[in-house]
Amino acid sequence: MTRLIIATDLGGxxxxxxxVTPEGKILKKYFIHIPSGTDSIELLKAEVSALTESGVKKGxxxxxxxxxxxxxxxxxxxxxxxxxxxxAWKNLPLKRILSRTFHFPIVIENDANAYAYxxxxxxxxxxxxxxxxxxxxxxxxxxxxxxxxxxxxxxGMGGEIGHITVDPDGPPCHxxxxxxxxxxxxxxxxxxxxxxALQQKVKSTLSEYVGQGDRSxxxxxxxxxxxxxxxxxxxxxEIVGKFLGVALADIxxxxxxxxxxxxxxxxxxxxxxxxxxxxxxxxxxxDAPRKRVKILRSTLKDDSALIGAAxxxxxxxxxxxxxxxxxxxxFKR
Amino acid sequence: MTRLIIATDLGGxxxxxxxVTPEGKILKKYFIHIPSGTDSIELLKAEVSALTESGVKKGxxxxxxxxxxxxxxxxxxxxxxxxxxxxAWKNLPLKRILSRTFHFPIVIENDANAYAYxxxxxxxxxxxxxxxxxxxxxxxxxxxxxxxxxxxxxxGMGGEIGHITVDPDGPPCHxxxxxxxxxxxxxxxxxxxxxxALQQKVKSTLSEYVGQGDRSxxxxxxxxxxxxxxxxxxxxxEIVGKFLGVALADIxxxxxxxxxxxxxxxxxxxxxxxxxxxxxxxxxxxDAPRKRVKILRSTLKDDSALIGAAxxxxxxxxxxxxxxxxxxxxFKR
Numbered sequence: 001m002t003r004l005i006i007a008t009d010l011g012g013x014x015x016x017x018x019x020v021t022p023e024g025k026i027l028k029k030y031f032i033h034i035p036s037g038t039d040s041i042e043l044l045k046a047e048v049s050a051l052t053e054s055g056v057k058k059g060x061x062x063x064x065x066x067x068x069x070x071x072x073x074x075x076x077x078x079x080x081x082x083x084x085x086x087x088a089w090k091n092l093p094l095k096r097i098l099s100r101t102f103h104f105p106i107v108i109e110n111d112a113n114a115y116a117y118x119x120x121x122x123x124x125x126x127x128x129x130x131x132x133x134x135x136x137x138x139x140x141x142x143x144x145x146x147x148x149x150x151x152x153x154x155x156g157m158g159g160e161i162g163h164i165t166v167d168p169d170g171p172p173c174h175x176x177x178x179x180x181x182x183x184x185x186x187x188x189x190x191x192x193x194x195x196x197a198l199q200q201k202v203k204s205t206l207s208e209y210v211g212q213g214d215r216s217x218x219x220x221x222x223x224x225x226x227x228x229x230x231x232x233x234x235x236x237x238e239i240v241g242k243f244l245g246v247a248l249a250d251i252x253x254x255x256x257x258x259x260x261x262x263x264x265x266x267x268x269x270x271x272x273x274x275x276x277x278x279x280x281x282x283x284x285x286x287d288a289p290r291k292r293v294k295i296l297r298s299t300l301k302d303d304s305a306l307i308g309a310a311x312x313x314x315x316x317x318x319x320x321x322x323x324x325x326x327x328x329x330x331f332k333r
Numbered sequence: 334m335t336r337l338i339i340a341t342d343l344g345g346x347x348x349x350x351x352x353v354t355p356e357g358k359i360l361k362k363y364f365i366h367i368p369s370g371t372d373s374i375e376l377l378k379a380e381v382s383a384l385t386e387s388g389v390k391k392g393x394x395x396x397x398x399x400x401x402x403x404x405x406x407x408x409x410x411x412x413x414x415x416x417x418x419x420x421a422w423k424n425l426p427l428k429r430i431l432s433r434t435f436h437f438p439i440v441i442e443n444d445a446n447a448y449a450y451x452x453x454x455x456x457x458x459x460x461x462x463x464x465x466x467x468x469x470x471x472x473x474x475x476x477x478x479x480x481x482x483x484x485x486x487x488x489g490m491g492g493e494i495g496h497i498t499v500d501p502d503g504p505p506c507h508x509x510x511x512x513x514x515x516x517x518x519x520x521x522x523x524x525x526x527x528x529x530a531l532q533q534k535v536k537s538t539l540s541e542y543v544g545q546g547d548r549s550x551x552x553x554x555x556x557x558x559x560x561x562x563x564x565x566x567x568x569x570x571e572i573v574g575k576f577l578g579v580a581l582a583d584i585x586x587x588x589x590x591x592x593x594x595x596x597x598x599x600x601x602x603x604x605x606x607x608x609x610x611x612x613x614x615x616x617x618x619x620d621a622p623r624k625r626v627k628i629l630r631s632t633l634k635d636d637s638a639l640i641g642a643a644x645x646x647x648x649x650x651x652x653x654x655x656x657x658x659x660x661x662x663x664f665k666r
Contacts, residue, residue, distance in 0.1 A: 168499065
């Protein structure tokens with residue numbers, strides 16, 4: 001029988017799910033859109049059940065669930081303290097909720113941490129013992145791997161690279177701070193900067209994408225127009241790179257890592273933001289750690305968090321094979 | 334025979350030296366001023382020799398040298414890559430230089446790292462497994478202790494908290510960046526801010542301290558006048574606290590530590606800068622890790638780096654007692 005972990009990666013609008021082997025191979029995976037108004041946790045439970053049941057018929061032995069979740073996670077207790085994508089989640093006991101349905105070990109992890117762990121196991125981080133991952137999508141997530149181990153902070157709340165202050169007087173962030181990296185160097189930041197420029201009548205081919213009401217050009221529209229040479233679109237990615245550079249210089253000076261891995265949708269525009277990012281790092285970081293650090297793009301991309309969450313669950317089972325199963329059992333019967 | 338480490342803490346203008354027991358007690362210590370134009374390394378060698386010789390007469394067994402040094406240190410090779418206090422030191426092979434004179438194990442460590450390790454062993458950090466130290470003096474040094482171990486980065490060049498960018502368009506820093514924490518929240522920063530304000534004819538009792546030529550009020554003068562209620566002096570410490578808050582919020586969001594320990598001369602003005610520092614942290618850091626972290630003043634103060642450097646040398650000896658002595662011996666005879 002093939003031992004497998006069901007791994008999930010919950011985003012704001014999509015759920016990814018896969019069955020992962022102890023070697024890090026994904027046997028089956030898919031993603032589904034989360035229609036607005038849907039209870040994401042109910043959907044997650046339904047999909048995990050369905051994949052488990054269909055797997056059992058194929059002879060899989062499903063031994064655990066690794067769930068990557070956006071937001072600040074209290075890792076020890078399996079609680080989602082807060083989540084930018086799910087504002088209603090305040091101290092949500094997700095692990096306990098899931099363990100009512102699933103009778104195998106469950107690991108809840110911040111999605112960027114899971115992503116980092118996946119890249120370290122099977123992706124661009126394989127060559128490093130100490131590296132930092134940024135997932136640049138709707139927001140900016142961060143994961144730190146130091147000397148082969150995920151550094152989550154003492155309560156599992158560290159790694160919030162997206163909320164490093166890069167401009168102390170910058171625009172407000174949903175986290176309560178202002179001038180966070182995420183305010184500029186994210187899909188949300190790109191959309192905001194372009195919308196504000198167009199409102200100020202900056203000339204740009206992007207104005208053609210403005211539709212009825214509030215509709216603004218998407219980050220992909222901005223990417224396409226930048227590739228065609230539109231000045232506003234190019235300038236927007238330059239700012240994305242500039243503030244990424246400010247934050248990465250901080251990280252290089254503070255942690256002196258071997259590598260920095262960039263993932264998430266916005267990282268696909270690497271060629272557009274990399275020049276200003278590198279320029280800013282060269283200006284701000286010490287020479288020796290700057291020359292040492294390799295800045296790479298993720299290689300597993302959309303699979304990183306699934307593979308990382310699965311690995312974390314396999315390790316959890318290995319650490320306490322009987323006790324964690326026993327504990328799960330006690331909750332159930 | 335009492336086994337002892339000779340520990341040194343080299344600053345820009347002073348050398349501290351002490352003899353430390355395996356229990357972290359300092360049996361003898363003193364500090365001497367380094368007259369300008371003096372070769373600091375020759376002075377260090379002379380003082381270590383003198384203390385060792387006087388100790389041997391008392392029956393000490395000097396088993397090693399732990400040297401805390403300002404600057405970026407390549408810890409594995411014992412090389413000072415660069416040092417703000419000693420601009421001429423570029424890739425200086427300090428360990429090799431010292432081992433020509435001293436025939437016992439030698440550990441070279443960044444002064445802020447040694448300070449952090451000392452606080453963790455015998456000072457305010459005893460209660461923590463994971464904490465961050467800032468030494469706020471002429472510059473701002475940083476040391477990270479994560480899960481009981483010094484995190485130096487992969488090349489021993491991490492921990493440069495003083496060079497986190499807190500204002501991307503701020504004044505230039507000697508490191509090549511602009512708007513570093515150190516530009517504002519250090520003795521140098523205080524002196525600069527007051528000098529600039531007085532040049533702009535800001536009314537302040539501090540103008541009484543301006544002497545012939547370029548002489549500006551010292552940070553101590555600013556402290557004294559702030560205590561008396563001078564608005565410029567108070568405002569200066571408010572800025573010190575504000576930018577400390579920006580950097581500490583980054584660290585709280587990134588590392589989620591149990592504690593932050595503030596040492597160095599400027600930390601004596603804690604009551605003056607703490608309000609704006611705390612306000613800024615409350616604005617910028619996530620609630621949960623902010624409420625968790627304890628911000629304390631160092632308890633060992635001037636002894637922290639000596640005690641930390643000694644501890645690191647004791648550990649080095651314990652790790653490889655024969656090999657490291659043997660290696661030292663081979664270099665010599």
